[in-house]
C-alpha cells in the first residue's frame with residue numbers, strides 16, 4: 443500500500459535499503475492481523491504495568507506508555523486501524539503510532555518481549571474470546587432445539603436408517619439428537635479454552651529474557667491461569683488455534699447435517715417443513731420456488747471450515763522450533779472459520795426457531811413404509827413367546843402380503859394374519875398403530891413421548907431455563 447523506499451524504521455540499523463515491493467507485500471500481515479488490535483493493546487498494557495512494577499521501566503514512562511496506548515485504541519475504535527505495509531503487522535503499527543504520540547518513551551515498551559511472544563499472546567486472547575462467543579451462539583441454538591422438541595415431544599414422524607423408513611419416532615426426539623451433538627461441541631470448545639488458557643508473554647523471542655520480569659503477573663492481568671512453562675514451546679505452539687479449528691470443524695459437521703435434514707424435509711415429496719421466508723430465497727425464473735439457500739450454505743460452509751483446519755495443520759507440520767514466519771499464516775483460517783461458524787450457528791438457530799413443522803405430513807409418512815413391522819415382531823416375541831428371528835420371518839410374510847395388496851399392516855384382516863401364523867390374535871392391532879409403536883419405546887433415551895419429555899425437562903434444567 444504505502445511505498446516508503448527508505449530503510450525500515452524498526453530495523454534500519456542492519457538493513458540499508460528498503461524492502462522490494464514483493465517483499466513488502468508478502469510480509470505484510472496488517473491486512474488481517476489488524477483484527478487483533480484490542481488484544482494487542484491489552485497485552486501491551488499488562489506488559490508495561492509489569493515492567494514498571496518490576497522496576498524495569500520507570501513509573502513515569504510506564505504511565506505515559508499506558509496513556510498513549512489508550513489513545514491509540516481510541517483512534518482505532520474511531521477510524522479503524524491504518525494499513526501501512528511497511529509497518530508489517532498490528533504490533534509494529536501500534537508501536538509506531540505510540541512513538542508518534544508520546545515520543546522516545548515508546549521505545550521502552552518492547553523491553554523484555556518480542557513480537558514472537560506478543561503475537562502468541564494476542565492470538566490466544568483472540569481465540570479465547572471467539573470461544574466465548576461461539577458458546578453463547580451454541581447455547582441459543584440448544585435453547586431453540588429444546589423449545590421445539592418440547593412442543594413436538596408427541597409429534598410422530600418416520601425415523602430413517604439408510605434414509606428408508608425404519609420405525610416411527612417423534613420429532614421432539616429427532617430434534618433432541620441435535621441438542622446432544624451441540625452439547626458435545628460446547629464441551630469440546632470448553633476443553634480447548636481450558637487447555638489454551640496459559641500466557642506465553644515473557645517467553646520473548648524464543649529463549650526467555652534476562653530482565654527480572656514477572657510472568658505470573660502479566661498472566662493474571664490478562665485472565666490466564668498462569669504462564670506457559672517452556673519459552674521455545676510458548677512461541678511456536680499453535681495447538682490452541684488447531685484445537686479451536688478442530689472443535690469448529692466438528693461443530694460445522696453437525697450444523698451441516700441439521701441443514702441437510704431441513705433441505706430434505708422442505709422438498710415437495712417430503713413436505714415435512716415450511717422454512718421461514720426470512721431464511722429462504724426465490725428463483726429468478728421459477729415463480730413457485732422457495733429455496734433453502736441458507737441451509738445449503740451452512741452445508742457448504744462446513745467444507746470451508748474443514749478446509750481452514752486442514753490449511754493450518756499443513757502449515758504447522760514440519761516446522762522446526764521455534765518461530766518461523768510460516769506461522770503468520772495461522773490467522774486467516776482461524777478468522778475465516780470463526781465468521782463462517784458464527785453465521786452458520788445463527789442461521790440454524792433461526793431455522794429451528796421459526797420453521798413450521800407440518801406434523802400432518804410427517805404423521806402420514808410414518809404410516810407408510812411398514813414402519814411398525816418391528817412392533818409386530820416384538821408382539822409375537824412377547825405374546826406368543828416366539829424367538830425373535832422366527833418372529834422377524836413371520837412379520838416379513840405379513841409385510842409382503844400387505845404390500846401386494848397396497849395396504850398397511852393393520853389393514854390386513856385377522857384371518858389373513860392367522861393364515862400366516864395361527865398364534866396371532868386380535869390384540870395385535872393395538873400394537874400396530876404408530877402411537878403404540880413410539881409409546882412402547884420407553885427405554886432410557888428412547889423415542890416414547892414420555893421419555894422425550896423427561897429429556898427435554900433435563901435439558902431445560904441443564905441450560906438454566908426457567909419452567
Ligand code: ARG
Nearest residue numbers: 471475531557558561769770
Ligand atoms: N506478524 C507476525 C506474525 O503474525 C508477528 C511475529 C513476527 N516475528 C518475527 N520474528 N518476524 O506471526
